[in-house]
Structure formats: C-alpha cells, structure tokens
Amino acid sequence: ETGVTQTPRHLVMGMTNKKSLKCEQHLGHNAMYWYKQSAKKPLELMFVYNFKEQTENNSVPSRFSPECPNSSHLFLHLHTLQPEDSALYLCASSQVMASYNEQFFGPGTRLTVL
Amino acid sequence: EDQVTQSPEALRLQEGESSSLNCSYTVSGLRGLFWYRQDPGKGPEFLFTLYSAGEEKEKERLKATLTKKESFLHITAPKPEDSATYLCAVFAGGSYIPTFGRGTSLIVHP
Numbered sequence: 688e689t690g691v692t693q694t695p696r697h698l699v700m701g702m703t704n705k706k707s708l709k710c711e712q713h714l715g716h717n718a719m720y721w722y723k724q725s726a727k728k729p730l731e732l733m734f735v736y737n738f739k740e741q742t743e744n745n746s747v748p749s750r751f752s753p754e755c756p757n758s759s760h761l762f763l764h765l766h767t768l769q770p771e772d773s774a775l776y777l778c779a780s781s782q783v784m785a786s787y788n789e790q791f792f793g794p795g796t797r798l799t800v801l
Numbered sequence: 802e803d804q805v806t807q808s809p810e811a812l813r814l815q816e817g818e819s820s821s822l823n824c825s826y827t828v829s830g831l832r833g834l835f836w837y838r839q840d841p842g843k844g845p846e847f848l849f850t851l852y853s854a855g856e857e858k859e860k861e862r863l864k865a866t867l868t869k870k871e872s873f874l875h876i877t878a879p880k881p882e883d884s885a886t887y888l889c890a891v892f893a894g895g896s897y898i899p900t901f902g903r904g905t906s907l908i909v910h911p
C-alpha cells in the first residue's frame with residue numbers, strides 16, 4: 688500500500704447504527720486530519736492529530752469520535768448520525784502540523800445516513 | 802464570509818482551448834497557497850505549492866502563478882483527461898490549518 692488509504696470506501700448506515708471509518712498513511716507523516724466534504728461547500732476540517740495528540744476539534748458534534756492510536760492510523764467512530772451527516776469523509780496527512788506543507792488525501796469514504 | 806474564493810464555479814472548454822482558473826484570497830500574512838485536483842469520488846490530489854508573490858510552478862499543461870491577492874491556474878491546450886474539480890487552499894497568519902475554496906469544476910470536451 689502507498690499513500691493514504693481509507694476503508695470502507697462506501698458506507699450506508701441507519702441513524703441508530705454504530706460504525707467506524709479507518710485511515711492509514713504510509714508516508715511517514717506525523718499529522719493526520721479528518722475532513723467532511725459536502726456538495727457545493729468547501730472542505731470542512733473536523734479533527735487534527737499531531738504526533739498522536741488531538742490539536743484541533745472544529746466544533747464537531749459528539750456523535751463523531753476520533754481516535755489516533757499511532758501516527759499512521761486514524762479512526763472516526765460514528766454513532767446516532769443524522770441524515771445531514773451524509774457526505775464524503777476524507778482523511779489526510781502531512782509531515783507535521785506546525786508547518787506549511789501540503790496535505791496528502793485518501794480516496795474518502797462516501798457515507799449515506801438513512 | 803469566504804476568505805478564499807474560486808472562480809468560475811464551473812468551466813466548460815473544448816479540447817485545445819486554453820483558459821485560466823482563479824483563486825482570490827482576503828487573508829493577511831499568506832504562508833502558502835496550494836492547488837489540488839479532485840476527480841469524482843476520489844480524494845484531492847496535490848498539484849502545486851506557491852509561497853511568495855511572483856512565484857510560478859509548472860506541470861505538463863498546468864501552470865500556477867501567485868500575486869499578492871490571487872493565484873491563477875493556467876491550463877494550456879487542455880485534454881478531456883484534465884476534466885476534474887480544481888481546489889485552492891491557503892495557509893495564513895499563524896494558523897497551521899488551511900482554508901479551502903469551493904473549487905472550480907472543469908469539463909473539457911473532445
């Protein structure tokens with residue numbers, strides 16, 4: 688595997704389900720990010736981890752819970768979601784957070800909440 | 802209010818018809834401007850980084866330029882495979898979090 692990988696690529700869940708999104712980066716980076724991408728909107732930053740420590744939580748509802756066990760892996764745990772949470776969820780990584788470096792993105796998870 | 806504005810929102814070109822996409826920003830203390838390409842159903846793919854006014858970067862048919870207020874992505878003699886959404890993002894001030902624009906959807910017809 689190379690770059691940033693995400694699983695699953697597609698997910699359909701009911702409002703009462705619990706599911707998790709997984710991200711893995713193979714670039715040796717130390718910062719990882721979760722973004723939400725909705726139609727006609729700019730990318731919305733959700734969470735940032737730098738060296739496994741959460742440094743940003745962009746006022747995200749508690750029904751989204753991130754986890755970063757090490758610098759290569761990032762999870763987004765989902766529970767009791769709403770239909771408006773349907774979107775493309777993107778994971779990204781960069782060398783470190785305290786720099787102005789480009790971010791590398793995974794392919795995303797297309798989430799549909801019924 | 803958007804600090805990063807991309808225009809046009811959508812652009813249709815004929816193959817070989819050169820054009821430019823615009824990314825204007827109203828931030829203080831620009832630290833870096835990034836261009837990404839995003840194909841449908843995929844994540845953004847990094848294209849260029851520009852750090853200072855006057856800087857230019859090129860890759861195949863794409864050329865990115867930067868001024869103190871905006872950046873242009875010039876597409877020379879585009880091909881249908883250049884069809885994608887092009888995103889612009891900026892780092893500004895003391896923030897290490899980039900601000901993204903809404904993107905320009907480019908369609909190149911054969």
